[in-house]
Amino acid sequence: MLKFLIEMLLKCLDILVLLSLMQCFEKYTAIPSYQERAEQLMKTTALIDGHNDMPWQLRKRVHNDLSAIDLKTWNVTHTNIEKLRAGLIGAQFWVAYVPCNTQNKDAVRHALEQIDVIKRMVQMFPEDFQLTTTADGITEVFHSGKIASLIGVEGGHGIDNSLGALRMFYELGVRYLTLTHTCNTPWADTSRVDSGSVKPGVTGLSDFGKKVAKEMNRLGMLIDLSHVSEDTMLAAFEVSVAPVIFSHSSAFALCNNYRNVQDKVLRKLANNSGIVMVNFYPDFISCNGTATLSQVADHLDHIRNVAGADHVGIGSDFDGFDRGPIGLEDVSKYPALIAELLQRNWTDKDIKKLLGLNFLRVFEKAEEVSRELQKTSMPSNYVIDQDKVQSPCRTSLGYPSAAPHHSRFHIIINTVMFIISLTATRS
Numbered sequence: 001m002l003k004f005l006i007e008m009l010l011k012c013l014d015i016l017v018l019l020s021l022m023q024c025f026e027k028y029t030a031i032p033s034y035q036e037r038a039e040q041l042m043k044t045t046a047l048i049d050g051h052n053d054m055p056w057q058l059r060k061r062v063h064n065d066l067s068a069i070d071l072k073t074w075n076v077t078h079t080n081i082e083k084l085r086a087g088l089i090g091a092q093f094w095v096a097y098v099p100c101n102t103q104n105k106d107a108v109r110h111a112l113e114q115i116d117v118i119k120r121m122v123q124m125f126p127e128d129f130q131l132t133t134t135a136d137g138i139t140e141v142f143h144s145g146k147i148a149s150l151i152g153v154e155g156g157h158g159i160d161n162s163l164g165a166l167r168m169f170y171e172l173g174v175r176y177l178t179l180t181h182t183c184n185t186p187w188a189d190t191s192r193v194d195s196g197s198v199k200p201g202v203t204g205l206s207d208f209g210k211k212v213a214k215e216m217n218r219l220g221m222l223i224d225l226s227h228v229s230e231d232t233m234l235a236a237f238e239v240s241v242a243p244v245i246f247s248h249s250s251a252f253a254l255c256n257n258y259r260n261v262q263d264k265v266l267r268k269l270a271n272n273s274g275i276v277m278v279n280f281y282p283d284f285i286s287c288n289g290t291a292t293l294s295q296v297a298d299h300l301d302h303i304r305n306v307a308g309a310d311h312v313g314i315g316s317d318f319d320g321f322d323r324g325p326i327g328l329e330d331v332s333k334y335p336a337l338i339a340e341l342l343q344r345n346w347t348d349k350d351i352k353k354l355l356g357l358n359f360l361r362v363f364e365k366a367e368e369v370s371r372e373l374q375k376t377s378m379p380s381n382y383v384i385d386q387d388k389v390q391s392p393c394r395t396s397l398g399y400p401s402a403a404p405h406h407s408r409f410h411i412i413i414n415t416v417m418f419i420i421s422l423t424a425t426r427s
Contacts, residue, residue, distance in 0.1 A: 056097045
């Protein structure tokens, strides 16, 4: 009897050991979920978002007074620090947005104030943010556990038709300029020209516009073609010797909004080695004001299929619109988007390109082009034709003192017309 009991006990022990081993095996060999895989990839490869309008929300809501809010938990916007951390953001382009109604008035001041609030925001939270201006800097900051913070200026009118102002923006840390917003500049056309809601100003880029593009190449500042007309896109491809970016645009084939990029442009993008960073704004995703995470993934799929896996990225435009897509309501939701792409059989390699490797390649190439150009070229002193920009709000300083008679005549006429318009408005 004792022998039988011992044998039974040994069998029970064998079963317990076997069960324990099976549990251990299951623990270490279980296939991770798509969400887990997404988070693993995002912890090793920085997600670089090309466009966030949080600085404009600070302008609108608290007049850039950072002491009025706690940015860690402020919950009236798509963006706060807790959400950024939950979304595993590796690097963020913060946007210094310049409204079109400032053109030929105080656009430079507005741009400077938005650059200032971005810098103060970063300085206020040194444990979370670190300003950087280089591709290597993005990687270094990401590996330090902070969110690499970069600056883009949205609206070419922000430089007030001045290459000197453009250079000073670069010195302040600006690393891309969106050539237009919803208005033409005297040297480039907005996408609203293609929709017919704005009259064309120039075809592609004017002579001064080409000088702007070339000077950006020389500086190492990225040319951003979101918001510009198709002719301006194609002209930039011709002029720029560095890759261009679309910081927040989607696929026209899926939503026929002219803020999106048409397939013929996507095909040309590969020759330029540039990148389209997909926008989450529902109006550009579904064309009807509401959208879903799945529809955003459709745009990513389409751009990858047409332009190639090397030419797609993420440029959410969070805080530049009211409501995000269902499933992508704020900056905390990025892992869900990456999980969706993994479920669609995107490879780890292509996911890493999308997250940030594509943008780093573009940025590194722009830096390389800049180093080569600066060996042989000096800063341009080209000045736009005064007749193209003259208004009662501008002086003639910076132009030859002996201005042609017709230019002085135009100044007088413009001044008279300005006075008449003021009188009409007041009456």
